[in-house]
Amino acid sequence: xxxxxxxxxxxxxxxxxxxxxxxxxxxxxxxxxxxxxxxxxxxxxxxxxxxxxxxxxxxxxxxxxxxxxxxxxxxxxxxxxxxxxxxxxxxxxxxxxxxxxxxxxxxxxxxxxxxxxxxxxxxxxxxxxxxxxxxxxxxxxxxxxxxxxxxxxxxxxxxxxxxxxxxxxxxxxxxxxxxxxxxxxxxxxxxxxxxxxxxxxxxxxxxxxxxxxxxxxxxxxxxxxxxxxxxxxxxxxxxxxxxxxxxxxxxxxxxxxxxxxxxxxxxxxxxxxxxxxxxxxxxxxxxxxxxxxxxxxxx
Amino acid sequence: xxxxxxxxxxxxxxxxxxxxxxxxxxxxxxxxxxxxxxxxxxxxxxxxxxxxxxxxxxxxxxxxxxxxxxxxxxxxxxxxxxxxxxxxxxxxxxxxxxxxxxxxxxxxxxxxxxxxxxxxxxxxxxxxxxxxxxxxxxxxxxxxxxxxxxxxxxxxxxxxxxxxxxxxxxxxxxxxxxxxxxxxxxxxxxxxxxxxxxxxxxxxxxxxxxxxxxxxxxxxxxxxxxxxxxxxxxxxxxxxxxxxxxxxxxxxxxxxxxxxxxxxxxxxxxxxxxxxxxxxxxxxxxxxxxxxxxxxxxxxxxxxxxxxxxxxxxxxxxxxxxxxxxx
Amino acid sequence: xxxxxxxxxxxxxxxxxxxxxxxxxxxxxxxxxxxxxxxxxxxxxxxxxxxxxxxxxxxxxxxxxxxxxxxxxxxxxxxxxxxxxxxxxxxxxxxxxxxxxxxxxxxxxxxxxxxxxxxxxxxxxxxxxxxxxxxxxxxxxxxxxxxxxxxxxxxxxxxxxxxxxxxxxxxxxxxxxxxxxxxxxxxxxxxxxxxxxxxxxxxxxxxxxxxxxxxxxxxxxxxxxxxxxxxxxxxxxxxxxxxxxxxxxxxxxxxxxxxxxxxxxxxxxxxxxxxxxxxxxxxxxxxxxxxxxxxxxxxxxxxxxxxxxxxxxxxxxxxxxxxx
Numbered sequence: 001x002x003x004x005x006x007x008x009x010x011x012x013x014x015x016x017x018x019x020x021x022x023x024x025x026x027x028x029x030x031x032x033x034x035x036x037x038x039x040x041x042x043x044x045x046x047x048x049x050x051x052x053x054x055x056x057x058x059x060x061x062x063x064x065x066x067x068x069x070x071x072x073x074x075x076x077x078x079x080x081x082x083x084x085x086x087x088x089x090x091x092x093x094x095x096x097x098x099x100x101x102x103x104x105x106x107x108x109x110x111x112x113x114x115x116x117x118x119x120x121x122x123x124x125x126x127x128x129x130x131x132x133x134x135x136x137x138x139x140x141x142x143x144x145x146x147x148x149x150x151x152x153x154x155x156x157x158x159x160x161x162x163x164x165x166x167x168x169x170x171x172x173x174x175x176x177x178x179x180x181x182x183x184x185x186x187x188x189x190x191x192x193x194x195x196x197x198x199x200x201x202x203x204x205x206x207x208x209x210x211x212x213x214x215x216x217x218x219x220x221x222x223x224x225x226x227x228x229x230x231x232x233x234x235x236x237x238x239x240x241x242x243x244x245x246x247x248x249x250x251x252x253x254x255x256x257x258x259x260x261x262x263x264x265x266x267x268x269x270x271x272x273x274x275x276x277x278x279x280x281x282x283x284x285x286x287x288x289x290x291x292x293x294x295x296x297x298x299x
Numbered sequence: 300x301x302x303x304x305x306x307x308x309x310x311x312x313x314x315x316x317x318x319x320x321x322x323x324x325x326x327x328x329x330x331x332x333x334x335x336x337x338x339x340x341x342x343x344x345x346x347x348x349x350x351x352x353x354x355x356x357x358x359x360x361x362x363x364x365x366x367x368x369x370x371x372x373x374x375x376x377x378x379x380x381x382x383x384x385x386x387x388x389x390x391x392x393x394x395x396x397x398x399x400x401x402x403x404x405x406x407x408x409x410x411x412x413x414x415x416x417x418x419x420x421x422x423x424x425x426x427x428x429x430x431x432x433x434x435x436x437x438x439x440x441x442x443x444x445x446x447x448x449x450x451x452x453x454x455x456x457x458x459x460x461x462x463x464x465x466x467x468x469x470x471x472x473x474x475x476x477x478x479x480x481x482x483x484x485x486x487x488x489x490x491x492x493x494x495x496x497x498x499x500x501x502x503x504x505x506x507x508x509x510x511x512x513x514x515x516x517x518x519x520x521x522x523x524x525x526x527x528x529x530x531x532x533x534x535x536x537x538x539x540x541x542x543x544x545x546x547x548x549x550x551x552x553x554x555x556x557x558x559x560x561x562x563x564x565x566x567x568x569x570x571x572x573x574x575x576x577x578x579x580x581x582x583x584x585x586x587x588x589x590x591x592x593x594x595x596x597x598x599x600x601x602x603x604x605x606x607x608x609x610x611x612x613x614x615x616x617x618x619x620x621x622x623x624x625x626x
Numbered sequence: 627x628x629x630x631x632x633x634x635x636x637x638x639x640x641x642x643x644x645x646x647x648x649x650x651x652x653x654x655x656x657x658x659x660x661x662x663x664x665x666x667x668x669x670x671x672x673x674x675x676x677x678x679x680x681x682x683x684x685x686x687x688x689x690x691x692x693x694x695x696x697x698x699x700x701x702x703x704x705x706x707x708x709x710x711x712x713x714x715x716x717x718x719x720x721x722x723x724x725x726x727x728x729x730x731x732x733x734x735x736x737x738x739x740x741x742x743x744x745x746x747x748x749x750x751x752x753x754x755x756x757x758x759x760x761x762x763x764x765x766x767x768x769x770x771x772x773x774x775x776x777x778x779x780x781x782x783x784x785x786x787x788x789x790x791x792x793x794x795x796x797x798x799x800x801x802x803x804x805x806x807x808x809x810x811x812x813x814x815x816x817x818x819x820x821x822x823x824x825x826x827x828x829x830x831x832x833x834x835x836x837x838x839x840x841x842x843x844x845x846x847x848x849x850x851x852x853x854x855x856x857x858x859x860x861x862x863x864x865x866x867x868x869x870x871x872x873x874x875x876x877x878x879x880x881x882x883x884x885x886x887x888x889x890x891x892x893x894x895x896x897x898x899x900x901x902x903x904x905x906x907x908x909x910x911x912x913x914x915x916x917x918x919x920x921x922x923x924x925x926x927x928x929x930x931x932x933x934x935x936x937x938x939x940x941x942x943x944x945x946x947x948x949x950x
Contacts, residue, residue, distance in 0.1 A: 032642065189405040193465075196363050197419045197472065198392030207418075211409040350812035457900050487667040488839060492883035492894040499893065514812065517886035521894070558817035560842025562884055564865045567846045575814050578784050 029291040036287020039280035046277060050097045059087040061094040062245045070263050080265040082255065088266065091247045092273050098248040099274070102162060103229040107221050109167030114174025115217060119210050121175070122182030123201070133179065136172050144169050145238070152240055162241055166228050177220055181213040215292035222285035226278040233274075249274045302377055303338035304476055304508050305362070310335045310381075311370030312354070312361045316583060329582050331357040333532035334371065336609075339476070344502065344509040346523030346540065348516050348555070352582060354532040355512045356400075359480045362510075363397045364388065375476065393423050393472035400481040402461035406453040412439070412464055413449040419471045438467040441504075442497060459490035463497065470501065478510045483518060495522060516559055520544040525615075528552045531582055531590040534609060538616030548618040550595045550626065589620070597626050628655040629833050630679075630801060635693035635703070637671075637678045640686060644905040648674040650857040651693070653931065656801065661827055661834040663848035663865070665841060667880075669901055671857035672837045676803050678703070680720060681710045697801070716746045719794035721787075723806035728790055729778040735762075735789055736774025742797050761792040764829075766822060784815035791822065798830060805837045820847055841884065845869060850937075853877050856902050856912035859931050863938035873940045875920075875950070876913045911942070919950060 031037050049056070065085030073080040079088035121132040148165045155161050185191055186209075194204045233250020235241035242248040249270050256267030310332055318326035331354040339345050349355045360366045362373055364380070373381040375395055380388055399405035406415060416435045420426040426434045436446035442463040453461055462482060469477055479498065483491040499522060502509055513519045519526055519540075526543040528536040528551065536549040547553045554573040561567055575594045580586050586593050588603040595602070601621060609617040620626075637649040649671040656662055666672040677683050679695050679702050695702040698717065702710060714720075722728045730738060739758040743749045749757070759771045765788040767773055778786060787807060794802055804823065808816035824847050827834050836848055844851055844865065851868050853861045853876065861874035872878040882895035899916040902908055911917070914924035923943055931941040944950045 189399040189401060190407045192360075192365050193397070193399065193405055193468070195365060196392065196395075196397045197422070197468070198389045199418065199422050203418075203422065207410075208407050212407070350814065459900070488841070489667060489880060489883050489897040490900075492885070492896040493898075495885065496893045496896055515885075516813075517884075521885040554814055558813040559886065560813075560816070560820075560840060560846050561886060562841040562845050562869060562881060564845045564869050567842075572817060575818070578782050578815060579812075 026288070026291040030287050033287040033290065035283040036291070039283035039287065042276060042280040043284065046096065046100065046280075049093065050100050053093045053097055057090040057093050059090040061086070061090055061247060063087065063090075070259070070266070072263075072265055079269040080263070082263075082266055083259070086245075088252075088269055091252060092249070092270055095247040095249045095252050095270065096273060098159070098242055098246065099229050099232060099250065100277070102159070102166070102232045102248070103225040103277075106163045106166040106170060106228045107224045109163060110170035110174050110224060111217070111221055113167070114171035115178050115210060115213070117171065118175035118178030119182050119205055119213070122179035123186065123205055123209060125183070125186070129179070133176075136175055139168070140172050148235060148240055159242065162232065162235065165235075166231055170224055170228060174217070174220060174224070177216060178210075178213055181216055182209050185209055185212055215289070218292065219285050219289040222281050222288060226281050229274065229277070301341060304341045304343075304376060305337075305339040305510065306374040307335055307337045307358075307362070307371065308374070309371035310358065310361060310368060310373060312357050312366055313369045327583050330354075330532045330585060331582055332361060333585075335529070335532075335534055336371075337527055337534065337537070339508055339510055341475070341508055342506060343525065344511055344523045346519030346526045347510060347512045347529060348514065348519050348526060349529035350514055350555075350579060352531075352579060353529045354582065355529050356480055358529075359397060359478045359510070359512055362478060363392075363395055365397075393419070393425075394475045396469035396472055396474040396477050398462075398466055398469050398477060398479040398482045401485050402458055402465050403453075403485070405465050406461055406468075408453055411450050411452055412444075415453075415464065415468055416449075416471055419468065423472060425472070434471070438471055441470065441501070442467040443493075457490070458486050459493060462486065462494050466494075466497065466501070470505065473505075474507070476508045476510065478512070480512045481514065482511075484513060484515065491518075498522065516544065516556055528555070531579060531585055533590065533606075534619065535591065536616075536618045537609060538613065538618075542613060542616050546613075548612050548616065548623055549591075549620050550597050550622075551591045552618075554594075597622055629658040630656040630695065630697045630835075632675075632679065632695045633693055635675060635678060635695060636691040637674050637683060637688060638691050639688050641905075646904045647908070648688075648857055648904060649678060652854070652857070652859050654852050654859065654862065656833045656835060658800065659827075659831050659833055660850070661824075661836060661848050663836045663838065663844035663851045664854060665838060665844055665851055666854035667839055667901065669856075669904065670854040671904075672854050673805055674857075675854070676720070676805060676835065676837055680714050680718065680803070681707065682720075712746070715742050715799075716797045717799055718801045718803065719797065719799040720803040720805065721790045721794045721807050724810050729786055731778050733778075734774065735776050735778065735781070738778075739774070739789070739793050739796055742793065746797055757796060758792075761796045762789070764795075764826065765789070765792045766818075767792070783811055784818065787811060787815075787819055788822065791819075791826070795826060795830065795832075799832060801833045801835070802827075803835045803837070806839070807836070808843060809838070809840070816843070823847065841869075841881065842886070853880070856908065857904060858912060858928075858941060859939075860913065860942070861938075861940045862931070867938055873934065873938070873945045873950070874913075874942050875917045879916075879918075919944060 063086060068081060068085035070083050071077065071081050077087050077089065079092060081087055117132065121129045151161055151165055191204065191208060194208055232241055232248060233253060236248055236251045237254045242251055252270035253267060253274065256270060260267050311334055312332040314329040314331060316326045316329055318324065335358060347355050357366060361368050368381045372379050375391065380391060413435055416438055417431045420431055420434055435449055439446045439449060444460060444463050453464065456464065482498065483494050486494060495518065501507060511519060511522055523540045525538065526540050527534050528543065528549065530551050536543060536547065536552045543552060544556065547556055554575050557570065557572045561570065573596065577594050580590065580593060588605055589607050592598045592602040605621065607619045607621045609619045610623065612618050612623050632655065633653050635649055635652045639646040639648055652675050664672045674683065678690050683690065690703055693703060697713065700709065736755065736758055739761065740754040743754040743757060755774065758774055762773055767785065767788055781789065808819050811819060820843065823834065836844060838844060848865050850864050851862065852859050853874065855876050860876045861868065868877065869881065872881055879895065879897045883897060885894060897916050902912050910925040910927060911929050914920040917924065921944065929941045929943045929946065931939045932946050933939045934946060940946065
């Protein structure tokens, strides 16, 4: 902010010592947790690979070789091919793009909506809070699959819709978690201090309440990503999600299951990709929960 | 005579208590503050003493409107603030600040010292642009912190240093009245002395009016011009600091002062103590008449019948006991 | 022969950030039936020292590096967990600061009181109940028999601390370690509890170690005092001597910083600076950086606790050399 001092600044130049922010502290602790650090590295690698897929994939995801058919892994096809002779390695790469995109995007949507909604309800309290939370309860009680089917009937199938559908369900839990956090924070003296100082409400919400709920939020978000990915697989399985020739891990696993006995590679490789992601996220989530725990770091 | 800066008139703060899990019904009322009248003159320091649960913190919170008053009035600078709506009151807030008890809880753990001090300045338009930084370093120097620590986070400071930050934050708004709610009770003895000195110095330097709340009478006596003693939501004694400390009139004040452990073994051995029965009654279900009656060594049947009002018992000295003459 | 003789007790915590030297070569002794006080501010190591004696240091990260603590002919630091367990709660008891959390909220008062008797001494339920009721009466809780069936939440803070004391004393220990027993209580209740402790100490003839930051509290009940700072004993003396003629600059400064010893209107004496960070190794006297009377030498060597007169010792070069 005012770190950049103007030329005629009247403040005598002082060497300001940078504080170790809680975030940097948390990062240090996270690095010491080997499983979580490995998870972080693995996730990062997956993201980079997904971004670079169009350039590193050896084949196009639509390229068929019907004459070849399904062959086990070889030098030309590292993960083997599927029934239509499409390179499985390429399809896992492209599938990863979709799965990760759905996972992170839907989580992002639920994060934004849920955090704001929950924080508002918790901070405003009283009747407003009761009203907002009853609305959440109503949404909770809608059967999810029917909700998605209705959406697809009206809008046709597309990935954006998928995000919306999944995000619309996931933010409910997020809102409840954040509301609980905010309600307990509201009793804290530093929030009372903002009232005494006469700070406007939106400032208190954005600068004082939400930053202090980020710990549980991030942890919950890392747990949401794998759940969303599994949900996408489930929807694709029902034929409501991603459509061929595009692929996603859920779709590939689904195909693999059907020919599991004769062509195990078609199940093993996509499952492996999904498992690595899920493990990484879970380890990272656990690690973050410990790392962000301010109480543990106070002593 | 000048008009008091802060006037409390029969201030009441009652909390409803509900019971039952499914069908919530009113189980009673906690009379946290039950008819307190108190004036604080400009430039004066009034100490408010009492044991935990006597309502002194609730009183502080009611004055700055963190909890709503259920009766009586609070006036500040001659205007009745207890009846104002929040938007109107917000303009007055900077002049009426509160220092909290627990410096570990009163600072946002995710904000640097700079951000914590700059925020009130910016929001209330007291400084902007480059000025903010200068004001923040001035404030830090004022409370005895090196400005080079302005980018550090609260968890990197000790309890005493955090309390200095909290004090700086309250002073950033250039208040006229500061209410300090047990500002040193969470601190170690040697640090406590530093903070008390700081508060005393700032009071002189900035001409602050202070309502100083504590459970430790010796701390309050050191700092205050007048002392008010509170028991179960009511004032039981009010008077000049030295009068109350050395010549307490109310039985409760006497017991309180005689219970303070004195760091002098010779005096300790010979000291006469006022022995109290039991423990304080609950503010949910206070005894009839004088609330102190069940613990009072001088109580008589008459004490159960009337709630004693504060009565004059000397120059500016008042106590609420019907047996003042006898004891 | 002293009841408890602690010699050079050293407890360190091996944390990820480094080694926290919580207790550094602390020695003290307790004679049978006497009350001693260990005074210090937070972080002085007074609580860690007492927990170390009873083997209650979480380990890891805590480790008792060296020292002996001979109680009744047994070295508590070397005797092994089994022996320690039989001593703890029987011959030595402890009460803690916070009576709100030290009682199990899901157990009746009586059952919690009877537990040590039943566990350590195999007393029958009937007999244990009778003793528990008697103990409640002793700590000033009327109608003991009925209160045995009460739950902790039905009691106020002062009452709970009484129950805690009853629990600690029910096995009639020879030594009671009381760690800040009145800090969480109001002054008028504190006075009652201190009176109670003094009375029980006389009636039961036990020794008491009172650990506190409050100089007023120790002045009232203790015969001898040890003043701790940064994990070391700075000064020890009889209570009267220590308050009348403090020798160590830290003790002196601490006494002067109390508002109650002060003339109104004058600024309080303060100790500048902060207690040292126990992770960083301390060269020299730990108090030297804050000490008004420190010389170059104080920053170089660590002064050992030395007797300067019968019954009093101090860890300060300048006092030992008669300069102060």
